[in-house]
Amino acid sequence: MVDPDITDLQKKAEHFESQYNAIKKEFKDFIETTRKNEELKKKDLQSDQAKKLLVIADSLCRMMNSAINPTCDAVRTVHENYHLNIEGMYQQVLSSGKLTPIDPQPGAIFDDTLHMAVGLEYNSKYPEDTIFSVVRRGYLRESQLIRPAEVIISKKPREPLPLQKPGMVTSIFNRIFPNRQKFDAITHDIDQLAHKESEHITRLEKEIAELEKKIEQNEEEIHDLSQIITEQADIQGQLEDDMQKLKDDLRTLTTHVREFERCISIRLHNNSLNLVEQMPRYQDPYQPGE
Amino acid sequence: MNKDIIGIDFGTTNSKMAYMLLDEPVVIENDQGSKITLSVVYFKNEKEFSIGEQAKHNQIIHPDKVVSSIKREMGTDYKKQVGRFKFPPEYIGALIFQKLIQDARERTGKTFYDAVVSVPANYSDSQRQAIMDAAEIAGINVVRLINEPTAAALAYGIREDRDRKVLVYDFGGGTFDVSILSVSSGFFDVDASTGEHRLGGDDLDTRIIAYITKALQKELG
Numbered sequence: 328m329v330d331p332d333i334t335d336l337q338k339k340a341e342h343f344e345s346q347y348n349a350i351k352k353e354f355k356d357f358i359e360t361t362r363k364n365e366e367l368k369k370k371d372l373q374s375d376q377a378k379k380l381l382v383i384a385d386s387l388c389r390m391m392n393s394a395i396n397p398t399c400d401a402v403r404t405v406h407e408n409y410h411l412n413i414e415g416m417y418q419q420v421l422s423s424g425k426l427t428p429i430d431p432q433p434g435a436i437f438d439d440t441l442h443m444a445v446g447l448e449y450n451s452k453y454p455e456d457t458i459f460s461v462v463r464r465g466y467l468r469e470s471q472l473i474r475p476a477e478v479i480i481s482k483k484p485r486e487p488l489p490l491q492k493p494g495m496v497t498s499i500f501n502r503i504f505p506n507r508q509k510f511d512a513i514t515h516d517i518d519q520l521a522h523k524e525s526e527h528i529t530r531l532e533k534e535i536a537e538l539e540k541k542i543e544q545n546e547e548e549i550h551d552l553s554q555i556i557t558e559q560a561d562i563q564g565q566l567e568d569d570m571q572k573l574k575d576d577l578r579t580l581t582t583h584v585r586e587f588e589r590c591i592s593i594r595l596h597n598n599s600l601n602l603v604e605q606m607p608r609y610q611d612p613y614q615p616g617e
Numbered sequence: 618m619n620k621d622i623i624g625i626d627f628g629t630t631n632s633k634m635a636y637m638l639l640d641e642p643v644v645i646e647n648d649q650g651s652k653i654t655l656s657v658v659y660f661k662n663e664k665e666f667s668i669g670e671q672a673k674h675n676q677i678i679h680p681d682k683v684v685s686s687i688k689r690e691m692g693t694d695y696k697k698q699v700g701r702f703k704f705p706p707e708y709i710g711a712l713i714f715q716k717l718i719q720d721a722r723e724r725t726g727k728t729f730y731d732a733v734v735s736v737p738a739n740y741s742d743s744q745r746q747a748i749m750d751a752a753e754i755a756g757i758n759v760v761r762l763i764n765e766p767t768a769a770a771l772a773y774g775i776r777e778d779r780d781r782k783v784l785v786y787d788f789g790g791g792t793f794d795v796s797i798l799s800v801s802s803g804f805f806d807v808d809a810s811t812g813e814h815r816l817g818g819d820d821l822d823t824r825i826i827a828y829i830t831k832a833l834q835k836e837l838g
Contacts, residue, residue, distance in 0.1 A: 442674065475674060
């Protein structure tokens with residue numbers, strides 16, 4: 328015969344054993360899940376890091392796409408070098424983050440796993456529901472989507488709504504109340520006129536605004552031109568003054584030259600007289616001395 | 618018997634899930650590694666659909682095929698027409714629940730059959746029933762519906778150890794709720810709850826976008 332205490336103890340032992348097994352299984356599951364999650368966390372961390380790089384990649388992308396067309400050759404060369412440098416930096420950023428850009432061509436098919444529609448463009452250039460343009464490039468990291476490419480989708484141009492024919496009830500109503508129909512027609516005409524008038528006013532207002540803008544621009548130009556004219560007049564006056572001074576100088580110079588010439592001629596004359604005086608006198612042998 | 622219970626926050630804009638791991642609540646990430654899953658469903662056709670981020674990518678291109686903020690329609694006669702079928706809000710909610718459960722299974726390696734789902738404090742009985750139905754369609758047994766302010770209070774460490782009054786301010790993606798709870802004798806009671814069901818972070822986003830667009834139009838023409 329088995330002791331009841333032993334039976335109890337056995338039951339307790341079994342209970343604890345089953346509890347232990349359950350906990351052991353749970354712990355094993357937990358370790359397995361943790362191991363699996365470790366890989367996922369690693370991937371998540373890598374994608375988080377890659378996301379941080381996107382800010383730089385976007386800035387570089389914007390700089391590359393800036394439309395500057397310099398006319399000067401020297402500036403163009405500098406600009407081209409600058410462009411190449413930026414492109415190099417962009418490629419470096421992509422390779423350091425192991426990023427692959429998603430840059431679909433216009434007309435490509437929209438793929439919701441890689442692209443995100445951010446706008447619509449009504450045109451007939453590309454087929455319906457295809458990509459019209461890319462607003463912001465998307466990126467993949469080892470086949471994991473970091474950010475979808477933000478794209479504008481091409482849609483067919485909207486057609487005007489067809490005019491609705493009056494139904495039977497409206498026709499009967501119109502026959503019973505012909506004046507009402509006329510009144511409606513007049514009201515409709517008035518509404519249309521008011522609409523046209525308001526459109527006209529809006530257009531005129533726009534034109535007035537444009538004209539005002541132009542007048543303002545012209546006034547600015549006139550102001551600039553008048554300033555230039557004033558400056559030119561000042562320069563002309565200064566030039567005239569200089570000319571007058573030069574003329575005066577020339578006159579003074581001419582006077583001096585003349586005086587100088589006169590002096591020279593006088594001196595030459597005097598010199599010649601002296602020479603004559605200094606010359607030995609001819610003594611007539613037939614004339615008695617003085 | 619599987620004792621694991623998943624906690625689901627079925628939100629107007631975003632949904633989240635969590636479970637207890639060694640007596641600690643842990644938020645479960647979805648297949649994209651994000652802690653939040655967008656409550657958006659895109660019906661590609663009558664049989665194919667996608668949920669979350671991928672669904673949102675189609676919102677502009679196919680607005681008629683994308684359903685968002687379905688929580689607002691719970692308990693109403695709203696029907697979403699897709700092809701020949703008309704889907705009620707419970708069915709669309711169920712698709713989101715299914716996606717959450719599936720992601721949770723992939724992340725944790727556990728299959729959850731039981732769930733606690735949070736609902737707004739001012740939800741009517743029919744709305745609560747609609748949530749229960751949605752969960753049932755998704756194959757989840759809802760063990761308890763918990764009021765959102767109560768869940769928030771519990772999450773912030775307010776226990777039932779002493780009697781007090783708590784104000785919970787919940788500014789979500791689609792709704793704004795303020796509730797006053799009284800904690801007494803170990804129970805949470807919602808004394809008063811009010812809110813604006815059409816005001817949330819999304820509305821702020823829309824206003825900011827409109828403001829910037831207007832400013833740009835004014836500046837650039």
